[in-house]
Amino acid sequence: MKTLAGAAVAITMSVSAPFAANAQDYSFKFQSSDPAGNPNFIIQQEWAERVGTLTGGRISIEMLPVGSVVEHNETQDAIAAGILDGHITDTSYFSGKDPAFGLIANPVGAWSDPQEMFRFMEYGGGKELMNSLVEPYGLHFIGATTPGLEAFVSAVPLDGVDDLKGLKMRAPEGMVNEVFAAAGATPVNIPGSEVFTSLDKKVIEAADYTVFSTNQAQGLHDIAKHPVYPGFHSMPLVEVSMNKAKWDGLPADLQEILTVSVRDLAQDEVSQLVAKDMKAVAEARAKGDITIHNWSQEERNKFRAIATKQWAKVAERSENAKKVYDTLMEYLTSQGMI
Structure with missing residues (x-):
């Protein structure tokens, strides 16, 4: 070094x-x-x-x-x-x-x-x-x-927020981890380089990792055959x-x-x-050995409602976090996005 x-x-x-x-x-x-x-x-x-x-x-x-x-x-x-x-x-x-x-x-x-x-x-x-x-x-x-916008890797079927309850999953430190915990999952913070091994050994059942094509290329769908695409959670x-x-x-x-x-x-x-995503999804559907789950707008809205409540909680933890929260909310409001 x-x-x-x-x-x-x-x-x-x-x-x-x-x-x-x-x-x-x-x-x-x-x-x-x-x-x-x-x-x-x-x-x-x-x-x-x-x-x-x-x-x-x-x-x-x-x-x-x-x-x-x-x-x-x-x-x-x-x-x-x-x-x-x-x-x-x-x-x-x-x-x-x-x-x-x-x-x-x-x-x-x-x-x-x-x-x-x-x-x-x-x-x-x-x-x-x-x-x-x-x-x-x-x-x-x-x-x-x-x-x-990331896809979601899962070894078990996930069709909505209720299916997250008790789910053992990888999520990075910070907001993503806390939102999934608030939704009832059990997130752990491990580096992306350990996602495949952790899924293969059943240490976790799912992972917030990256986009569909990269998940596919790295063989994650070989061991986790229930991806959610398009993603509902993370960018x-x-x-x-x-x-x-x-x-x-x-x-x-x-x-x-x-x-x-x-x-x-x-x-x-x-x-x-x-x-790459569009090509990988088409190939996966043609092959037929995985099941792609696409959440309804209603379920996506439920997840976002859980997420936005966490923003305000994080904002209370430091002066800088409050600054991020205020800037983000001002922008989203000005754009008619919230």
Whole structure:
């Protein structure tokens, strides 16, 4: 594992070397919360390569899969310490530091389409809100991505809210975990990389994981044959953030290229995964060895009603969580969404 001392030595050598790279060249290590081979991670690697092209090689980003340097919920500290330069990760992993991270990461029931969240982040105060949350930890928030509205993995039939009662399931720390608990499920917080094993060993019966096509590609439907699609519950905020001092040290043109490249990444990821989802669903239905459950609007509304009550409870837990709640409610109200 790279240490802070080792990083300092490497930086000193690179600066003092007489034939070092041009001072305008920047090399960064970003860690993902997705494993190698995961479609999300592949799209992130494509983004890193595209940044190199867009900047004429002035920025080089090495994308590392989850756990390469630190654990999935330790990247924030590693970035602040200079061990990593940035991450692409589910913001809810930092709910233990401040419940505000869980609330903004996945206000369950708020979004029914990725574009709704992107509009909030760009034009509804979300981006400024994220920076107010991460900058005290030494990070700068560049932009938001998401794999889209998630499907739901289940080894047992689920046709509505009542079927969640007593369900042993995986859910990330924060809002999603609490909403499912309020609905009567028994959620546990395990990393995405352990979902398959946990389902296979029957440690859990279901999982909030990711989109249908990724679940299918990773073989989850081989052991959990009752997916719910389209999803009814979750659309995570996956943040692209980096060390604030290193961000501040970039020329304005490179900052702008990175910002626009992340907007492109967000649209690229959503578009690629929607296309993959539609193909995977068609193949699964044609094969006929799984049963796809599509909740009625009535059941979806029941779940959202449970979720929105949790927002207000989380808002009471910290000053930042109240700020997230107020900003979110103001935006949703202004858009006629609540």
